[in-house]
Amino acid sequence: MQGSTRRMGVMTDVHRRFLQLLMTHGVLEEWDVQRLQKHCYKVHDRNATVEKLEDFINNINSVLESLYIEIKKGVTEDDGRPIYALVNLATTSISKMASDFAENELDLFRKALELIIDSETGFASSTNILNLVDQLKGKKMRKKDAEHVLQKFVQNKWLIEKEGEFTLHGRAILEMEQYIRETYPDAVKVCTICHSLLIQGQSCETCGIRMHLPCVAKYFQSNSEPRCPHCNDYWPHEIPEVFDPEKEREAGISKSNKRSLRSRQH
Amino acid sequence: MSEQSKDVCDPNFAAEASNSEVHSSPEVPGGPSLPASQAAIFPGPESPPVGPPDAPLASPAPQAPSEEGDPKALQQAAEEGRAHQAPSAAQPGPAPPAPAQLVQKAHELMWYVLVKDQKRMIIWFPDMVKDVIGSYKKWCRSILRRTSLILARVFGLHLRLTSLHTMEFSLVKALEPEELDRVALSNRMPMTGLLLMILSLIYVKGRGARESAVWNVLRILGLRPWKKHSTFGDVRKLITEEFVQQNYLKYQRVPHVEPPEYEFFWGSRASREISKMQIMEFLARVFKKDPQAWPSRYREALEEARALREANPTAHCPRNSVSED
Numbered sequence: 352m353q354g355s356t357r358r359m360g361v362m363t364d365v366h367r368r369f370l371q372l373l374m375t376h377g378v379l380e381e382w383d384v385q386r387l388q389k390h391c392y393k394v395h396d397r398n399a400t401v402e403k404l405e406d407f408i409n410n411i412n413s414v415l416e417s418l419y420i421e422i423k424k425g426v427t428e429d430d431g432r433p434i435y436a437l438v439n440l441a442t443t444s445i446s447k448m449a450s451d452f453a454e455n456e457l458d459l460f461r462k463a464l465e466l467i468i469d470s471e472t473g474f475a476s477s478t479n480i481l482n483l484v485d486q487l488k489g490k491k492m493r494k495k496d497a498e499h500v501l502q503k504f505v506q507n508k509w510l511i512e513k514e515g516e517f518t519l520h521g522r523a524i525l526e527m528e529q530y531i532r533e534t535y536p537d538a539v540k541v542c543t544i545c546h547s548l549l550i551q552g553q554s555c556e557t558c559g560i561r562m563h564l565p566c567v568a569k570y571f572q573s574n575s576e577p578r579c580p581h582c583n584d585y586w587p588h589e590i591p592e593v594f595d596p597e598k599e600r601e602a603g604i605s606k607s608n609k610r611s612l613r614s615r616q617h
Numbered sequence: 618m619s620e621q622s623k624d625v626c627d628p629n630f631a632a633e634a635s636n637s638e639v640h641s642s643p644e645v646p647g648g649p650s651l652p653a654s655q656a657a658i659f660p661g662p663e664s665p666p667v668g669p670p671d672a673p674l675a676s677p678a679p680q681a682p683s684e685e686g687d688p689k690a691l692q693q694a695a696e697e698g699r700a701h702q703a704p705s706a707a708q709p710g711p712a713p714p715a716p717a718q719l720v721q722k723a724h725e726l727m728w729y730v731l732v733k734d735q736k737r738m739i740i741w742f743p744d745m746v747k748d749v750i751g752s753y754k755k756w757c758r759s760i761l762r763r764t765s766l767i768l769a770r771v772f773g774l775h776l777r778l779t780s781l782h783t784m785e786f787s788l789v790k791a792l793e794p795e796e797l798d799r800v801a802l803s804n805r806m807p808m809t810g811l812l813l814m815i816l817s818l819i820y821v822k823g824r825g826a827r828e829s830a831v832w833n834v835l836r837i838l839g840l841r842p843w844k845k846h847s848t849f850g851d852v853r854k855l856i857t858e859e860f861v862q863q864n865y866l867k868y869q870r871v872p873h874v875e876p877p878e879y880e881f882f883w884g885s886r887a888s889r890e891i892s893k894m895q896i897m898e899f900l901a902r903v904f905k906k907d908p909q910a911w912p913s914r915y916r917e918a919l920e921e922a923r924a925l926r927e928a929n930p931t932a933h934c935p936r937n938s939v940s941e942d
Contacts, residue, residue: 367773418724439728506850
């Protein structure tokens with residue numbers, strides 16, 4: 352074990368404020384994290400050069416290591432946005448949710464999680480989830496209530512809903528990957544490119560290997576004849592675009608300008 | 618230390634520990650006492666925040682544990698603690714646990730407190746004992762102390778006993794200055810705007826706001842009780858249940874009115890965390906008027922601000938989780 356030879360990072364008020372705010376927001380996209388970092392420097396250490404985000408976070412993580420928590424970076428499965436969250440590594444349960452939800456609600460989440468993992472597409476239909484309401488531990492839950500609970504999961508960024516079907520939010524994957532891999536070792540799917548947990552993705556119809564959409568985008572970037580890396584058959588799906596934070600930012604700015612104009616008109 | 622012989626875990630110690638928060642931790646004999654409010658650079662060779670000298674244990678623990686020494690065992694202990702949440706069968710009452718296990722408990726408690734705070738839920742001492750400390754209740758004092766130290770050193774947060782009567786703790790920011798974080802990620806927490814809208818309506822009226830009045834105001838934002846909103850979801854549920862659960866609002870039936878009507882009041886948490894001056898500033902921003910356009914309310918806000926300053930000349934104001942979005 353590394354023990355005393357591990358180099359401890361240095362915590363200043365810049366880092367502490369950063370941690371506080373990151374914790375407050377739960378999960379943040381990379382652009383917001385960079386703004387957050389700059390803000391913390393501005394407040395506590397105006398004249399210092401802002402450290403590169405990766406090093407900044409590694410520095411903090413070296414301090415957090417002994418506490419079994421970590422600032423983890425992940426990527427959203429549908430469009431490849433980098434996201435960050437403070438996660439607890441010590442527990443192998445859905446502990447972060449535990450304080451928020453009742454026993455039967457947690458069990459509903461577990462049931463939805465199982466359906467999502469077992470599904471082919473990474474999505475579980477609302478109907479299928481609600482049909483399991485009778486099997487829940489704890490207080491009896493009606494289907495109507497279960498619908499509200501599912502919405503609560505969406506609002507709290509544990510699930511994403513698309514057209515009546517549910518899948519895991521990037522945050523849930525980030526926080527629960529370890530738990531999921533240990534609890535469902537046979538059912539979990541893994542991306543051939545990055546080897547991380549895969550919920551949504553594309554699969555080769557011939558040999559069955561799977562890839563995340565952002566991994567597909569990167570792997571086949573500017574490749575006019577995409578072929579499966581495993582069996583070399585034609586890759587039968589549309590290749591998505593690689594996530595470009597610059598384009599995102601411009602789109603976001605024009606959107607928020609419109610929004611603020613509208614709000615002033617009342 | 619005599620306090621170690623107490624069986625009942627007394628939340629008061631945390632108050633003692635945090636009152637001397639800034640400058641030393643007298644209850645930690647021989648341990649490093651680093652005031653969290655110093656913009657201190659931790660020297661590299663200093664032992665990690667939860668190092669062995671920091672453990673005032675009931676028993677003379679002979680081993681020199683390195684909690685990194687066996688993470689697997691610790692993980693198992695954590696799992697046991699978490700999964701069962703009941704006195705673990707492996708712990709006979711009087712035998713003191715290994716220091717490493719107390720350290721582990723302190724970590725769990727730290728996370729528990731951080732998550733509760735993130736969700737803006739009340740940190741209630743009996744819950745802490747029930748959900749985290751469990752069978753280690755006898756050592757909860759040292760566990761709590763260690764957790765407070767970690768929170769102060771790593772996060773710059775003070776775990777403060779805000780009410781001995783209700784046994785509530787809260788996490789208070791220990792970094793100066795406090796109010797600026799609102800600027801950091803503006804427009805990202807729409808919940809706050811919604812809540813402030815309702816609170817300011819109640820404040821300006823000077824008494825409870827009828828639900829119909831609240832909806833008139835929310836209609837301006839495009840929110841209706843029957844329509845689901847893309848950000849807020851079920852707005853009615855949010856304001857009549859969630860905000861109420863979090864003690865930001867009170868939702869009560871208006872007496873002697875048929876058919877039944879309901880009205881909103883400020884909740885205890887709103888009164889604690891949000892100052893009248895902040896409401897005036899919010900109103901000024903939204904309506905593009907000077908706060909003095911509401912003269913009597915503005916006077917009230919000034920008086921409250923003065924009273925707060927006199928009552929707490931040097932201490933920090935309670936952390937305002939709402940404004941720091």
